[in-house]
Amino acid sequence: MTRIISGRAGGTVLDVPPKGTRPTSDRVRESLFGALESAGLLDDARVADLFAGSGALGLESLSRGAASADLVELSAPAAALIRKNAERVKTAGVTAPARVHKANVTTFLSASVLEWDLVFLDPPYDLADDELTKALVALAPRLHPDATVIVERAKRSAAPEWAAAGLEAERDRAYGDTTMWWGRPQSV
Numbered sequence: 001m002t003r004i005i006s007g008r009a010g011g012t013v014l015d016v017p018p019k020g021t022r023p024t025s026d027r028v029r030e031s032l033f034g035a036l037e038s039a040g041l042l043d044d045a046r047v048a049d050l051f052a053g054s055g056a057l058g059l060e061s062l063s064r065g066a067a068s069a070d071l072v073e074l075s076a077p078a079a080a081l082i083r084k085n086a087e088r089v090k091t092a093g094v095t096a097p098a099r100v101h102k103a104n105v106t107t108f109l110s111a112s113v114l115e116w117d118l119v120f121l122d123p124p125y126d127l128a129d130d131e132l133t134k135a136l137v138a139l140a141p142r143l144h145p146d147a148t149v150i151v152e153r154a155k156r157s158a159a160p161e162w163a164a165a166g167l168e169a170e171r172d173r174a175y176g177d178t179t180m181w182w183g184r185p186q187s188v
Contacts, residue, residue: 007063009092109138
């Protein structure tokens, strides 16, 4: 069972697609969001949840004080499920907008004029490294100069090609078979 861990919608149960996604475990999300809150990265943040799956990362951000979330998912059934989950979070008292986009991540980013402060990329583990790099390159112009980008992949995966997108690695942390890589725009 996936749920919102904390904040205004804490305890709200989220549906997950029956196949094709790999939801971030509650334990990993709890650790991730503890670090984000400690760093003050959630309050009023404009969030993008790319390869959103169930929308858990973007919706958890809203529950904890983010200003808005754009949730991008290519699968039509998963996007529909994210809309239902967003309604549940809204019913629990979260008033910040959750915008669901049924789209290819790189195509969405290339056409977007939005800017984000915090971005999650949680692609399927079998996404090719060059496809992740394309997404990061398309994302880079859409980032606030102080933005944080978090990529979640299998521990055995190569680290993101941050430099190819004009980004730089900040830190990484492994949780079982999962690794979270943190990056940011390169300092000028």
